[in-house]
Amino acid sequence: EPEVTQTPSHQVTQMGQEVILRCVPISNHLYFYWYRQILGQKVEFLVSFYNNEISEKSEIFDDQFSVERPDGSNFTLKIRSTKLEDSAMYFCASSSGRRTEAFFGQGTRLTVV
Amino acid sequence: QQQVKQSPQSLIVQKGGISIINCAYENTAFDYFPWYQQFPGKGPALLIAIRPDVSEKKEGRFTISFNKSAKQFSLHIMDSQPGDSATYFCAASRPNSGNTPLVFGKGTRLSVIA
Known part of the structure; x- marks a missing residue:
């Protein structure tokens, strides 16, 4: 069964450092998303991406965040200067169409120290 | 108005029992739950x-009940099993010209005990 894969599974970084979280969406999917989940809290939308540009972003997705699809398979989330409050589980998701199921990856746990 | 309110926060159900989780929303533009x-x-x-x-x-054992006038929807898990023990999130999204994000509830931690 096709799945969304994310790397690394766990990333520890120092405050102020840049991190890049990587995702390989399901191959025939066209719509890509990043969500995050602070420990014990709800899943929150960060950004959606289609046709090589951002479709929508939340208030959380400020200038410290950026997304990129550098090649035909990867979808990345970059945090330029991490803060302690960026510590969370980050989920990548993809879907084949606007109104179809979004499939989630297993997540990357980001710990900022 | 973008919120989805979920309850209860946690739920303990005996094996074989019915688990019920409820969600409510405000935004009438939501059309996918x-x-x-x-x-x-x-x-x-x-x-x-x-x-x-x-x-x-x-x-199967999972049923969604939807009440449009009350802006509420619920998940019923019949014959709950220990393997159903997990966190359940309701979500909603609205139609849009582009891909629309999911708005999640805060989650319900379900424990099914033997």
């Missing part, structure tokens, strides 16, 4: 979803 199941260390996985043109959808 999925339920996601999440096991520890894993990403959310779609369990079942409903659109407002029907009042109920059943898939």
